[in-house]
Amino acid sequence: MRRSFSAALLAATLIGCTSNPITGRSQLILISESQAIAQSSQAYRAELAPWAKKGKLNNDPAIQARINGITDRLITQAIRYRPETERWDWQVAVIDEPKTVNAFCLPGGRMAIYTGLIDKLHASDDELAQVMGHEIAHALANHGAEKMSVGLASDVLVGVIGAASGNNGQRNQQVGQLAALLAWQLPNSREAETEADRIGIELAARAGFDPKAAPTLWRKMIENDGSRGRFDWLSTHPAPAKRLDELAALVPQMEPLYQAAQAKPPVVQSRLAKRHEAVQPVSTTGVWERFKQGEAYLDCKDCRQQFEARLAELSRLHQGRKWEELARAVLAIGQAEDLAWYYLGAAAEGLGQPLAARRYYQLAVQLAQHQGLCATASERCGDVRLPEQAQQALRRLR
Known part of the structure; x- marks a missing residue:
């Protein structure tokens, strides 16, 4: 087993190592940036759709204009770093959720910020620019594809161990997952966050935002009880105190860039003022084609009762190998469950x-290991055993 694990680890390293497009750091990249962007487009729309239905998306023109203005200036500098990102579908949404102190930028430039970050922290424009600059930096440095590759590598390693483990498969799969986590996720997470700190504060300074706002903003986040564990900056290493020191040390280096931008403000081309695609509920056209391309999304978060009421029907379709009927039924319900993703995989x-x-199948595995239906109420999954059967399918489809 040890030999198989080492071989898989070595193969993943040799095949997937590439250089970070900005810092030059070696990254594990098993999927392309374009693939990460395509998958993120779907994820972004699925994430925003429930907020749009509740009327909690971009519903304050003044706040939206403020965020657009800040982010447009940062995007201008991001394109100077990587000119090819001018073709990205840059978007930013404001989610009206006062309890959530968070923001994100997915591969391809699709962003969102929650009003809790703006209101609970009483954030200035300079401070908001540090947040959005940090998130844009993740996209520029291809951290999204790197994180997806970590998950893919974990699946590969777990599969190899499970195949070689005999009766100890479940225990060895757990060992494999832990080994993959230690081998890939922790070091990459520390390095990625440090890179985003450094790139983000420079983006903001070049855009004319005061770099001294970076340590003050992060200090507010640490002091805010609601932010702890929710914002990615606070959930990873290095520890907050050390990170604040590192940000403070960067301020003198960024000061000349900030002063230059103040003396001669850069020309900013607005890319966000007329963007409205993200605020619309997800269209139902082309659902079947998206399913066949691997781009189906299940965006209903309140349909579990309906899903459970139709479990017997879905099970019959599955056992009867009625694949198209099964897929269409799951898509029509729209509930994001581990069993639903498994049925889509089987179909x-x-x-x-x-x-x-x-x-x-990968989505089924991820949910089944955490908060999915089969993780919390396995008896409701009938003849399907998750995540085991999904993992077997992934090995079969390699």
């Missing part, structure tokens, strides 16, 4: 769409 595999099947 895609049965319909001869192996790449789509792999994606749906």
Whole structure:
């Protein structure tokens, strides 16, 4: 088993190592940035759709204009770092959620900020620029594809260990997951956050935002009880005190850039003022085509009762190999459950769409190991054993 694990680890390293587009750091990249951007586009729309339905998306023109103005200035500098990102679909949404202190930027430049970060922290424009600059830096440095690759590598390593483990498969899968976490996620997470700190504060300074706002903003976050554990900056190493010291040490280096931008403000081209695609509920057209391409999304978070009421029907379709009927039924309900993703995976595999099947099986595994239906109420999953069967399917489709 040890030999198999080492071989898989070495193969993943040799095949997937590439250089960070900005810092030059070696990264594990098993999927391309373009693939990460395509997947993130779907995820972004699925994440925003429930907020749009509740009327909690971009509903304050003044706040939206403020965030657009700050972010447009940062995007201008981001494109100077990587000119090819001018073609990205830059968007920013303001989510009206006063209890959430958070923001994000997905691969491809799709962003969101929660009003809790603005209001609870009484954040100035300079401070908001540090947050959005940090998040944009993650996208510029290709951290999204790196994180996805970490998960893919974990699946590969777990599969190898499980195949070689005999009767100790479950225990060895747990060992493999822990080994993959220690081997990939922790070092990359520390390095990625440090990179985003450094790139983000420079983006903000070049855009004319005071770099001294970086340590003051992060100090507010630490002191705010609601932010602890929710904002990615606070949930990873290095520890907050050390990180504040590092940010403070960067301020003198950024001061000349800030002063230069103040003396001669950079020309800013607005890319956000007329963007409205993200605020619309997700369209239902082309659902079947997206399913076959591996881009189906299940965005209903309040449909579990309906999903459970139809479990017997879905099980019959699954056992009867009625693949198209099964997929259409799951898509129509829209509930994001581990079992729902497994059924989509089985349907895609049965319909001869192996790449789509792999994606749906991977989502089933991820949910089943955490908060999915089969993780919390396994008796409701009938003849399907998750995550074991999804992992077996992933090995079969390799």
